[in-house]
Amino acid sequence: MARRNYEGVAVAVPITVPYLRYTTEGAHWFLGRAVRSLVDSSGIAKEDIDGLCVSSFSLAPDTAVGVTQHLGLSPRWLDHVPTGGASGVMCLRRAARAVQAGDAEVVACVAADTNHVDSFRQTLGGFSYFSRDASYPYGSGGPNSIFAMITAHYMRRFGARREDFGRIAVSQRQNALLNPNAMFKRPLTLDEYIGARPIADPLHLFDCVMPCAGAEAFLVMSESRARDLGLSHVLIHGAIERHNAFSSDPIMVRGGWRQDRDDLYAQAGVRPDALDFIQTYDDYPVIVMMHFEDLGFCEKGEGPAFVQAHTLTHDGTFPNNTSGGQLSAGQAGAAGGFLGVTESIRQLTGAAGGRSVPDAKLGLVAGFGMVTYDRCLCTGAVILGRSE
Amino acid sequence: MTMPLMRPKRKNPVLRTRQINLPPSARGRVALGITAAAAEGRFELQVCGECSTVQYPPRSACQKCLSAALRWKPQTGHGELLSATTLHHSNDLFFRERLPWRLGLVELDAGPTVMVHLHGEVGDAPQRVRVGARLDRAGQAVLIGFPDEGTANMADDKMLREMASDPKFRKVLVTDGKTPVGQAMVRALVKAGADIVWVGHAEPWKKLGGLDDITALPQVSLVALDVTNGRSVTELAGEIGGKVDIVINTAELHRTFGIGSRRGTDVAKAEMEINYFGLLRLAQEFGPALKGRSADGATHATAWVNLLSVYALANFPPQGTFSASKAAAYSLSQCLRAEMRPAGIRVVNVFPGPIDDEWNQHMPPPKLAPEALASAIVKALRDGVEDVYPGDVAQEWLERWRDNPKILERELAINGG
Numbered sequence: 001m002a003r004r005n006y007e008g009v010a011v012a013v014p015i016t017v018p019y020l021r022y023t024t025e026g027a028h029w030f031l032g033r034a035v036r037s038l039v040d041s042s043g044i045a046k047e048d049i050d051g052l053c054v055s056s057f058s059l060a061p062d063t064a065v066g067v068t069q070h071l072g073l074s075p076r077w078l079d080h081v082p083t084g085g086a087s088g089v090m091c092l093r094r095a096a097r098a099v100q101a102g103d104a105e106v107v108a109c110v111a112a113d114t115n116h117v118d119s120f121r122q123t124l125g126g127f128s129y130f131s132r133d134a135s136y137p138y139g140s141g142g143p144n145s146i147f148a149m150i151t152a153h154y155m156r157r158f159g160a161r162r163e164d165f166g167r168i169a170v171s172q173r174q175n176a177l178l179n180p181n182a183m184f185k186r187p188l189t190l191d192e193y194i195g196a197r198p199i200a201d202p203l204h205l206f207d208c209v210m211p212c213a214g215a216e217a218f219l220v221m222s223e224s225r226a227r228d229l230g231l232s233h234v235l236i237h238g239a240i241e242r243h244n245a246f247s248s249d250p251i252m253v254r255g256g257w258r259q260d261r262d263d264l265y266a267q268a269g270v271r272p273d274a275l276d277f278i279q280t281y282d283d284y285p286v287i288v289m290m291h292f293e294d295l296g297f298c299e300k301g302e303g304p305a306f307v308q309a310h311t312l313t314h315d316g317t318f319p320n321n322t323s324g325g326q327l328s329a330g331q332a333g334a335a336g337g338f339l340g341v342t343e344s345i346r347q348l349t350g351a352a353g354g355r356s357v358p359d360a361k362l363g364l365v366a367g368f369g370m371v372t373y374d375r376c377l378c379t380g381a382v383i384l385g386r387s388e
Numbered sequence: 389m390t391m392p393l394m395r396p397k398r399k400n401p402v403l404r405t406r407q408i409n410l411p412p413s414a415r416g417r418v419a420l421g422i423t424a425a426a427a428e429g430r431f432e433l434q435v436c437g438e439c440s441t442v443q444y445p446p447r448s449a450c451q452k453c454l455s456a457a458l459r460w461k462p463q464t465g466h467g468e469l470l471s472a473t474t475l476h477h478s479n480d481l482f483f484r485e486r487l488p489w490r491l492g493l494v495e496l497d498a499g500p501t502v503m504v505h506l507h508g509e510v511g512d513a514p515q516r517v518r519v520g521a522r523l524d525r526a527g528q529a530v531l532i533g534f535p536d537e538g539t540a541n542m543a544d545d546k547m548l549r550e551m552a553s554d555p556k557f558r559k560v561l562v563t564d565g566k567t568p569v570g571q572a573m574v575r576a577l578v579k580a581g582a583d584i585v586w587v588g589h590a591e592p593w594k595k596l597g598g599l600d601d602i603t604a605l606p607q608v609s610l611v612a613l614d615v616t617n618g619r620s621v622t623e624l625a626g627e628i629g630g631k632v633d634i635v636i637n638t639a640e641l642h643r644t645f646g647i648g649s650r651r652g653t654d655v656a657k658a659e660m661e662i663n664y665f666g667l668l669r670l671a672q673e674f675g676p677a678l679k680g681r682s683a684d685g686a687t688h689a690t691a692w693v694n695l696l697s698v699y700a701l702a703n704f705p706p707q708g709t710f711s712a713s714k715a716a717a718y719s720l721s722q723c724l725r726a727e728m729r730p731a732g733i734r735v736v737n738v739f740p741g742p743i744d745d746e747w748n749q750h751m752p753p754p755k756l757a758p759e760a761l762a763s764a765i766v767k768a769l770r771d772g773v774e775d776v777y778p779g780d781v782a783q784e785w786l787e788r789w790r791d792n793p794k795i796l797e798r799e800l801a802i803n804g805g
Contacts, residue, residue, distance in 0.1 A: 121479040133419035134445035137412045137530055139489045140480030145503075148473035149493050156471075156513070188409050199474040247451075250495040251470045276664055373445055374493065374501060 006156040006236035006269060009096040010226035011384065012219050013042045014342035014351070016181045019330045022117050028070050029057040030112035030332075034215040035071055038108050042219055042231060050103030051077040051220075053095050055087035055111040056115040077104035085281045086218070086241065086367030087111055088338035089380035094241045095220035098242030105221060109341075112215035113333020120211045128374035141192040143199050143283065143371045144208060148200035148254050150375070151286040155202060157253070158301040158361035160204060164308065165285035168320070169327055171205050171312035173284065176324025178355035180313070182213060183330035205285055205329070214332030216342045225388070232349035234384045236265025237362070241380035255287070255368060256379035258294040265296070268362075268383040272296045275383070276360040277319035277347060281368035282327050283376075288320065291366050295381065322347060322355050333372060340365040341382075348386040360388045390508055393544040395557055395583075396624045400739040408732045409481040409684040413526035418446045421460045426521035426529035429773040433462040433498070444500040460555075465519035467496040469533060472506055472513050482525070486550070492533045494519055505532035508545045522551040522772050525732035542554065543770055553634065553691035553734055553774040556581035561632045563588040563670060564597045564639035565615060568745050568758040573638055574602045580770075583687070586628055615639045615666030621673045628697030629677035636693040636765065639666050640746040646651035646708035656709040663713035664720065667694060671724050681730035691769055692728060694721045698782040702738060702787045702796050705758065725774075736774050738765055741781025754780050 015037040015123040035252060039046050052075040054064035062070070066081035077098045081087045084145050088111065095107035102173030123144040139145055154160055170190050176182035190207060190268070196205035219231075226233040239264055257264075265271060272295065291302035297318070298306040310318035322330050323343040326336045344363045346352040357363075367380040402735045425432035435442050436450035437457030449456055472492040478484045490506040494517055502519060508599065510517055510533050524530045532551070535542070543554060560577050564570045565587035576586050587602065591612045601609050611628065614620040615637075641662040643655050671692075681689040699711035700718035718737065725735035742748040744755035756779040764778035777786045788796045 016519065083533075124479055125414065129416055130445040132414050133413075133416055135503050136480075137415075137524065137526075137528065138505060139475045139483050139491050140412060140478045141475045141483075141491075142479055145473060145475060145491055149471035149491070150475060151473035153513070198474075200476065201474045203473075250501045251493055257391075374503065 001269070004100070004265075005090045006100070006239060008223050009099050009236050010221055010223040010231070010233035010387065011236065011341070011345055012221070012226050012231040012233035013038055013093060014345040015041065015215070015217040015246040016342060017112070018181055019183050019212045019332050020115070021183070021210070021212050022115055023213045024116070025213070027056050027061070027114045028067065030114060030213060031056070031067055031110055032071055034089040034217040035073070038217055038219055043229060043338050044106055044219070046073065047119045049073060049075065049106050049108045051075050051095060051107030053081060053091040053107055053109045054338060055081045055091060056081070056113050057333045058113045058119065059294075072167040075104065077107065083337070083378040084319065084334055084368070084369030085337040085376065086369035086378035087240065087334050088341040088378045089365060089367035089382045090241055090378070091338075092220065092236070092341060092382055093380070096236055096239070099220055099222055101200050105225065108193060108217065108340070109220060110215065110217040111334040111338040112333070113335060115211050115213040115333070117386035120385055127346055128370075128372035131258060131371070136374055144200045144203055144299050146374055147284040149285065151207075151284060152202050153251050153291070154253065154286050154309060158304065160286070160289065160304040161203055162194060163190065163287070164304040165207060166190045167307050168282070168312060169193050170284040171316065172321045172325045173328045174313045175322050175355050176328030178353065179323050179329060182324040182328055183210060184328045190326075193272050198253060203284065206288045209326040209331035209336070212330040212332050214330065214333070214335050214337045216338035217388070218337040218338070226331060231240060233387050234345050235387050237270070237383040237385050240264045241378070241381040244377050245379065252375035254300065255290050255294045255376070257291065257381055258368060261294065261296050262382055264383065270362065270383070275362050277314075277322055277344075277357045277363045277365050279321055279323075279344055279363065279365045280325070280367055281337070281340065282321055283331075283368065285327070287368060295364065296367060304372060308362045314357050319357045322352065322357060337367055337369055339369070344384050348384060375383065389539050389547050390477060392541040393549070393686065394554060399685060400516060403680060406683040408483060408525070410526040410730070411482040411524050412480060412731055413528050415528055416446075418448055420520055422447055423523065423529040425528075426459060426523050427774045428777075429771055431463050431465050431519065431521040431531070433463050433500070434458045435461040442496070442498040443501060444502050449762070456643060458524070463498055463519075465496070467494040467517060467519055469493070469510060469513045469515050469517045470495050470501065472510075484562040490547070490780050492517070493531050504531045504533050505547050506533045507538075507542065507548060507734060508534060509535040509538060509542055517531050522538055523734070523774060524551055526654075527734065527774070544641065549686070553769040554580075555634060555766060555769055557583050557587070557687045558586040558633040558690070559631050560634040561586045561628065561674070562638060563615060563637045565589055565599060565610065566594070567638060568598070569743060569761055570638040571598045572758035572762035573636055573765065574605070576759070576766045578605050578607050580766045584609070586611045586632070588615075588624075590614040591748060602805065615669055616661045618669055621669045625673035625677060628682070629674055632678065633681070633687060633689045634693070634696075634769070635670065635674050635678065636690045637667060637670055638695045639804060640695060641708055644707050644710070644747065644750070646705050659709055659713040660716065663710075664716040667717050671720075675728065676734050677726065680729065682731040682733050689733060691734045691736055692724065693738060693769070694767055695767070696721065696737050698739040698741050698777065698785045729775060734772065734774055734783050736765070736768050736776065738768070738776045738778065739782055739786070741779050741785060756781070
């Protein structure tokens with residue numbers, strides 16, 4: 001059976017609950033703020049939200065089930081998507097199918113995490129079976145250790161230099177300065193990037209995201225419903241997901257997007273050069289570079305040259321992570337996986353303020369999540385377009 | 389090239405004694421298969437019984453064919469270092485105190501990619517390495533990337549010393565120096581570079597052969613120690629307990645009786661008094677002192693060795709009461725191991741077969757030479773192994789016991805004891 005397209009589905013009402021470095025509030029507090037903002041901003045009554053899709057690392061012992069009672073919701077469709085950095089794309093896909101099938105009319109997709117003073121360390125130790133057994137006992141550096149080795153390997157094999165990764169980080173900081181929700185408010189120079197303290201060679205401070213608390217959310221509904229309500233919205237031109245791709249690669253050099261990208265562009269009926277911007281999952285700059293290669297903007301190994309040949313700011317030749325991304329906006333746990341979706345809705349509905357990509361019509365959001373052992377397992381991508 | 393460990397300076401008594409932090413010790417039950425093998429000095433991984441796929445991290449099913457028939461099999465560990473990093477930051481206190489710390493990803497020739505602690509002699513990627521499994525300070529197995537060919541001082545590598553209990557520059561108590569095993573032990577420790585070897589001597593008026601020879605060694609000093617006497621143990625612990633880095637309990641009483649071959653319980657009690665209660669007394673007095681010093685500099689307190697017997701696994705009827713006392717000691721040593729673990733002190737249990745000494749006069753060869761036993765113990769300390777079955781007889785018993793303890797019991801009973 002041929003894959004059905006995502007026609008008739010609208011994505012609207014991007015919400016960001018402002019990030020905090022540390023908080024004493026729990027994830028449920030941020031979920032509550034996010035859903036309240038969805039209701040206030042959309043004019044849709046809480047009772048009319050009949051679908052809920054949740055992503056969070058810090059809900060335990062609750063799941064999405066407990067959230068319904070906690071927030072007094074009574075959805076007829078519920079999902080809990082534990083794919084972290086890929087959860088934005090994946091919640092969107094699932095919600096869109098629910099709307100198309102008539103299983104739900106209005107789906108609230110919400111990602112939220114808290115960050116207590118000691119919660120990041122505790123999350124790392126119990127992140128997965130494999131991380132508990134086979135990576136955390138080795139230096140307890142968390143994902144920094146793995147991505148340091150992936151970065152070092154990539155640099156050796158393809159000749160990337162720290163300056164190349166620095167261009168990504170510095171451009172994202174420039175974008176962040178125009179995003180009032182970004183945690184980082186000061187400019188970053190390439191010299192500061194290069195001179196930062198080492199974390200795990202070759203990674204230095206500005207290669208790493210800053211864990212924080214916060215939430216991101218959006219609504220998925222039919223296009224006609226969005227139009228009736230007068231909500232600015234975007235349309236889904238194609239979406240892919242993949243888990244545990246290329247598992248026989250001894251070390252990660254490519255992401256699962258490589259396997260499904262032809263499908264993605266075929267769904268949208270476009271080529272990569274038709275896209276006006278991209279939102280990559282920037283847990284580390286090397287992964288941003290892999291997005292560029294594996295999503296077909298350049299060949300494998302050409303990432304460094306591609307970065308050198310482009311300006312990556314919102315007004316550049318290849319706008320990437322126009323919100324500042326997690327490197328400069330902050331990583332609010334699973335909300336980091338939603339950041340690209342909310343930012344793309346804003347870009348395509350004229351709500352991105354001073355960081356707007358000029359005349360943006362089509363954008364790509366990619367997701368990348370869950371380092372259970374030696375690589376991230378979940379990849380996904382969606383192409384969103386302006387509604388005319 | 390590893391720089392040889394230099395004799396540490398004397399401790400500044402004004403400074404606080406550092407306390408131990410353990411590396412993360414949580415493991416799933418399946419993953420503990422690696423620990424079980426590493427405890428005996430082997431590197432084993434899961435191998436699928438149906439499709440022969442070697443996999444890591446350990447799983448509950450073969451990732452290739454989904455078979456549940458997974459077996460632990462020894463690995464050569466040969467592989468290629470794909471990438472390495474030096475951590476300058478860690479979220480865990482143990483590593484934080486030991487930064488910078490080097491890690492690598494190794495693609496084993498057998499298939500899987502493994503994350504390892506890297507030995508200092510392993511250079512930049514890519515290069516050939518050999519992966520082995522060691523117990524870390526938490527007593528859990530970790531994988532280590534060794535250089536394909538190491539140099540003379542490779543055991544002195546800072547990371548590797550965290551996984552081992554090398555006697556070099558350490559202060560050791562051997563609880564009984566009168567026996568051939570005790571004396572061989574003392575000589576092996578001196579040869580291994582021990583700083584001080586205190587040698588227990590229960591009845592100083594007894595002049596036994598060999599004692600003068602070892603006393604003549606400059607590192608050795610005789611101390612009064614009668615493990616059947618609580619006060620004697622307490623007094624010695626008060627004197628040297630705060631300095632001992634390794635306790636090697638060689639004190640044992642070995643007689644060769646079953647139940648029917650000797651009336652009364654005097655001998656059995658004497659065996660228990662030394663072999664079981666002696667260990668209990670030592671552990672109560674010296675255990676806390678060792679625990680308090682388990683992070684005290686480069687030559688911190690590190691290990692406790694119990695000389696048990698392979699008869700602790702299954703009763704050898706001709707030496708029935710001796711076997712029972714060693715079984716009791718074995719059980720107690722498991723308790724000691726559990727209590728020492730939070731301090732990162734390794735408890736090493738040694739299970740020899742018959743030793744070539746006077747009490748095994750009637751045992752046919754092969755018998756284990758005291759010198760071979762002593763060097764096996766030193767090797768176990770250097771390699772960080774916690775269960776040692778030295779010699780052919782012990783290995784054979786172990787294999788039979790592992791295969792089926794009930795069959796071994798019946799085989800041992802075949803001649804009516």
